[in-house]
Amino acid sequence: MSVRRLLRRTVPQDDLEEVFREFADRYGLEAVRVEFLEADNWLSVPCVVADRWFLKVISETHALLHGLMTTGRNLGALSSGVPGFFEHLETPYEMAVHELEATRRIREIGVAAPEPVEAFEHLGHGVVVLEYLGGFRPLPALDRGTAEVVAPQVFDSLARMHAAGLAHGDLRGENVLVLDGVPYFIDATSVDPRAVEDARAYDLACALGSLAPHVGARAAVDAALAHYDPADLLRARTFLGFVNLRPDLAFDGSAVRGEIEKVAATAE
The missing domain is CATH 1.10.510 (Transferase(Phosphotransferase); domain 1)
Structure with a gap:
């Protein structure tokens, strides 16, 4: 089993189903079709909903891993002779909000990025919703x-x-x-x-x-x-x-x- 699949299990299946129900309620949908992506992504469970939205579900374990990776990257920066400059985001919701806002700022200056939709919190998980770029x-x-x-x-x-x-x-x-x-x-x-x-x-x-x-x-x-x-x-x-x-x-x-x-x- 791949590490990414193990990380997906850090969000229990019941929680994922509840997140998708919450998403459906927020968007007035009776049901949603979800496809999990085998993307090289260590800090969330990425998936596509209804071939229209790209969702990342972020757990406490992902937030912890983000902290460990941030520490490692800052040590790497020190090895290059400069102080570490990576910042740790404490909670899954903070991680979701950051990605939403970063995507929004990138688009505002004319750089191509998926359209940011929203970030929300459900059952302690952070969820960021972006436009899905089909065919990329x-x-x-x-x-x-x-x-x-x-x-x-x-x-x-x-x-x-x-x-x-x-x-x-x-x-x-x-x-x-x-x-x-x-x-x-x-x-x-x-x-x-x-x-x-x-x-x-x-x-x-x-x-x-x-x-x-x-x-x-x-x-x-x-x-x-x-x-x-x-x-x-x-x-x-x-x-x-x-x-x-x-x-x-x-x-x-x-x-x-x-x-x-x-x-x-x-x-x-």
Whole structure:
């Protein structure tokens, strides 16, 4: 049995059924059709309702795991020579509200993201409701040609977030959903606004690490250069070792680092 299926069991079946009944009541539905997703998501039970809504049900166990992961990420940031900048959200409902509001802010600045619908609490579980993007493909599922087209858009969207004072904090392939050639961003995490510059550099390192396996290190760096200066890439280089330790990001860190250093040397 996969770890994700074990985590799903942290929300008892009876509770899940009650959550779906509550959802049906809130939306005036007599019944709902639910499809559980085998997504690479450790912090909720993700599902699709009626092919229209994307729900995440967040339990106390997910909130505890979020705390452990936040601690680990902050230790990783320290290993890169900067104070930790990831913030822990205490309760399942806080996690749901954060994702809803982060998605709303991303859309407000013109970056593609699912339409946020609502967040609510039921039986102690947090529930976030978003638009379901039917037919999407996560970034790792793209063929090379499509990934090469999408890569510049990823950095354009990321630069828009950063220019607006935002940071994603958990940028990885599974959190970039491509629909009709457009990348949509999901699952932004909470970062300390006092350390947003470090968080942006980490975002950039994550974007490079997510794209390099699909388009090559040079192409990933070139796509980033359309929106970031060599100095930004050098700052992102600081986090490449930390990012490369993530089990959900496997890439040739030495190749990406080498391409950044070539760019920096040319710019001097």
